Amino acid sequence: MTGLEQKLENMDSNHAIEIAPRIWWVGHEQKDDPFQCHVYLIEQGDQSVLIDPGSKLTIANTLRKINEVISFTSIKYFVCQHQDPDITGSLELIEKLICRDDAVIVTHWRTQMLLKHYAVDIPFWLIEDNDWQLELQDRTLSFCFTPYAHFPGAFTTFDPKSGIMFSSDLFGGLTDEFSLFAKDETYLECMKPFHQHYIPSNDILQYALSVIEKYPMEMIAPQHGSIIPKKLIPYMIDGLKSLDCGLYLLLRGTTDLKKLSKFNETLKNITKTMTIFRDFKEISEALFKLIQSEIPIKALDFYVRDIDEDIIYFGKNNHYRGHVITEVPEMVSRVFETKKVSSKEGSSCELYELRHDKVGKNLYECLLIPLIFPDKESTEAVILIRLNSNENDQEKMQRVVEQMIVPLQVSIEREMIYRDMEKEREKIYQRSIRDPLTNLYTRIYMKDVVQKLLDQQNRDKSSKTVAIMMDIDHFKKVNDTYGHSQGDVVLQGVASCILEQCRSADIPIRIGGEEFVIFSQVGLDGAFQFAERIRNHIENIKWDGPVEGIKITASFGVAARQLDETLEMLISRADVALYKAKHQGRNRTCVVE
Known part of the structure; x- marks a missing residue:
């Protein structure tokens, strides 16, 4: 001490x-x-x-x-x-x-x-x-x-x-x-x-x-x-x-803002065994062992309705990671179709339903446990426990279900909260890194992800990174002649062309206005050919509406990153090449060595 x-x-x-x-x-x-x-x-x-x-x-x-x-x-x-x-x-x-x-x-x-x-x-x-x-x-x-x-x-x-x-x-x-x-x-x-x-x-x-x-x-x-x-x-x-x-922000728009607080409180009520696990797979396996210590079971499956009304299946077959299914077992479907469930106490049929399931020539008993989340009046999840025997002690099963119902419900609720949060988080993240007009990445994303790409190149001397700067030629004239709304149409068309030509590993970014940059892990010759493909496609776009018949072109500047070169320096050299392309008459690609 x-x-x-x-x-x-x-x-x-x-x-x-x-x-x-x-x-x-x-x-x-x-x-x-x-x-x-x-x-x-x-x-x-x-x-x-x-x-x-x-x-x-x-x-x-x-x-x-x-x-x-x-x-x-x-x-x-x-x-x-x-x-x-x-x-x-x-x-x-x-x-x-x-x-x-x-x-x-x-x-x-x-x-x-x-x-x-x-x-x-x-x-x-x-x-x-x-x-x-x-x-x-x-x-x-x-x-x-x-x-x-x-x-x-x-x-x-x-x-x-x-x-x-x-x-x-x-x-x-x-x-x-x-x-x-x-x-x-x-x-x-x-x-x-x-x-x-x-x-x-x-x-x-x-x-x-x-x-x-x-x-x-x-x-x-x-x-x-x-x-x-x-x-x-x-x-x-x-x-x-x-x-x-930021959990309240991620759950914004739902009626369940108190769910996480409730979850943190209910964690105190689960068994000591349950408190050491956070992953749903581990929780399910622990629950399986606890149930199996009381009655012989062969499977523990979960069917959960998510916020999009899809049915998510969690089972040993998918390591309890969950995936959407379109074919739900008939006995489970009938439980989901129950719109309202009575909450009377003292009735065993309120906790579970005993059914029989035929597997091959054998007939097995199954426990169907409906779960009603606090803010719902209908069944939102069904737990299916397949038993190993047809000779089961009914009173014992009742006691086991009573013992396990709370941790089972909490486990499922928590997993679905995480999934809902992940959906919301992904939506928020995509909104933050994507330009809403063109669907290209933003400068914020560039500073984060591209910097990591450059750091990787510093560690792996054999890797390559190029920056392809591009600018729509005479874009101001488009805005002045046809208005900003049609200018947006042109930006969207050019951006679509860029996305069509990019591979999954390429990083297309809207710098601002009519300026774009693409980062790619190809050599200088490959980057030049890449830029030329985009340039040719842009030049051949057939425009509709007020801008019908207009010819849109773009100029490109390509630079290959030198070892330990900063992101700003790389962009600056690519910009020099872009300036050269414009100075030479536009609608062309120039490379800086």
Whole structure:
């Protein structure tokens, strides 16, 4: 046990607790509240700092604890790492208590825009105007910008002297009982639901974590949940990196926004065996073994209706990965056709239906278990358990079904939520990387994916990458003559031509306006021929409507990437070749060596 752990073993949360030299926890333990809010004091004489002051519910206890350490009047800096009332609700009272002219609220300008509506007269000290640092008596605090986690102007505060990262909402958790310090790795389970609902996306969380983990941290002190000691920091960071966040956004448009919260709650009610699995395949196999320990079964199959009204089949044959089927077993179809199912208690037929299924010359008993999701009145899933025998104890089967019905339903619900989220995520992702007019990729996609392609080429010297720049000739004349709507028609026609000629490995991108670039892994000669094919096809497009009879041509510039050449340099050289093609009369392809 470390010295700090020994010191904190018998700590009293009714008093200020020194978590590091001259750094104090002065928060308040809210009884029977999973959303604990922490306040931290950095003792610096008359330059002392209060981090995330707290709300009206907690400020009285915080003030009492501050005065156990220093006089409240010694606090000059009130750091507000975001604008929520759990850390800023106390500002009005703090203003009344301040009796010094140099006290300031330390925050980001985006937070200032909201805090000013408290109508307090405390001046603002903006971190971005002060080089993201605050110099104190014996240390200099660094402010780490973590935008959108969970607020546009969110930031964290790092104290290099103690190695403490005051992480605001990041690393916060929802805990069943108050625990100032995280005891072990299980705290990750407290952080997961907090971040999954609070942080807009995994990309945002990944960015925040990548910035934070660069600091030499000895401790993470979040605003909520538990303080994380050094030995647990790597585990917690790795655990958060894999989270799917922004779940409410991904489920937008459905009536099931509380589904994930319900799921996280129901996880606590499944057996210990179930809690160690996350993958549906593993869950199904574990359930199969649990059922088989009670009654002899030969198969466990799932039939689930998805949001598109398709039937998804999960079984051993497809390793429980699921695929859409068009032919559903007749006995299963009849269960799905039941529009409403009674919820009367005490009737065994409500839980399952016993049927017989003929396999070859043998007749086997089957259990059909209908599942009704909370927001539905009809059967949304059917579990089919094929039994190994016709001589089964009916009472025992009833008990097994009662035992397994909850984990079975939760498992299916979770799998379908993941699938629904994946569909929504894919839609959102495609919208973000595809130009809506031409369906070509965007510059954002180019900077991400093409950069990875170049990095791969740096590692594999034999690989090739070329950039083919193209520009529609005299496109401005098309817009001026026929209008922008017909200009869009031309852009779409040219883009369709590009897509038709591209292979799956090629990356066609709309740079902007009538400019395009295609990245391909062919040699310079192959790229020239590729460009010429596209050029010829564009030149021979037969246009309809107002632009009927018009001849559209395009100019091309080709450059092969040199080793370690940046993306910007490659595009620039291809652009030089494109300029050469235009200078030589357009409707041609030029290559830069």
